[in-house]
């Protein structure tokens with residue numbers, strides 16, 4: 055792409071959004087972009103793939119990279135989630151490291167550093183974003199200057215900190231302005247109005263999984279994955295766009311299948327109704343959603359399924375699928 059194809063005043067910045075699970079990364083991205091792209095639930099580890107969410111302010115393009123929260127686990131799925139988070143740092147001009155104000159602050163930083171294995175990887179310019187300010191009274195009275203100085207001892211590239219809330223919008227304009235000020239002159243990556251590097255098929259599966267995460271209890275959500283098998287548009291020029299989607303909800307055990315289906319199919323029906331609404335809001339036309347539940351034992355260890363879910367193997371992945379002698 056030639057720079058001369060674009061407006062001479064164009065600026066662009068790639069911002070990686072990182073932190074522990076459930077600190078509010080996806081909520082902040084949705085607030086900043088003004089879209090409901092990234093899935094948000096009350097459960098940790100909702101986001102499983104890194105992806106771009108793009109918005110522009112005047113001539114400045116901001117590409118936010120949502121990432122799964124890094125957390126300790128030796129399970130194959132979690133190794134791959136952590137790998138997605140690490141890859142989210144590649145090529146970023148700036149990192150926003152979110153720290154949840156409603157939890158203990160410094161342990162969150164130390165955990166993050168340990169899990170990211172910063173010996174191997176140095177963090178580029180980083181801003182510390184203290185999130186969920188609405189959750190505590192008198193956030194401004196907290197000794198955040200001191201906390202920030204301690205953080206700078208471990209993250210030497212930490213440049214500044216900000217206090218935000220995605221719930222009441224505290225400092226969101228300031229954050230947007232600061233990010234835009236930081237952008238350098240350069241071509242926009244997304245020119246045709248696209249708002250992500252992932253396609254509608256990806257977001258359809260995310261929205262189905264989001265509703266399953268919200269509606270299912272206990273540990274079941276973590277053993278659920280969604281694969282979209284078919285996503286096709288009916289091209290009738292006279293009518294609005296209409297989409298037909300077939301998707302499988304994968305579960306680990308037959309007993310979970312019964313729960314996801316629910317009594318007389320009530321649970322899967324509810325998951326379908328709710329996710330269809332979100333998919334329709336994305337496509338702008340009616341959606342026919344055909345959902346089924348498949349038992350796929352230990353899908354979270356199965357290389358083929360994990361690849362289908364957009365989670366390639368991590369550096370420290372188990373090598374179970376390799377042929378002997380390789």
Ligand SMILES: Nc1nc2c(ncn2[C@@H]2O[C@H](COP(=O)(O)OP(=O)(O)O)[C@@H](O)[C@H]2O)c(=O)[nH]1
Pocket residue numbers: 074075076077078079080081082093094095096097098099100101123185186187188189218219220221222
């Ligand atoms: N009160 C409050 N809750 C928030 C805020 N941001 C996120 N949450 C909640 O925290 C939970 C996790 O949010 P999410 O964005 O999915 O976190 P992520 O795992 O870091 O992406 C959800 O229940 C959100 O509604 C905030 O600014 N204030």
Ligand SMILES: [Mg+2]
Pocket residue numbers: 079080081093100101121122
């Ligand atoms: Mg998330």
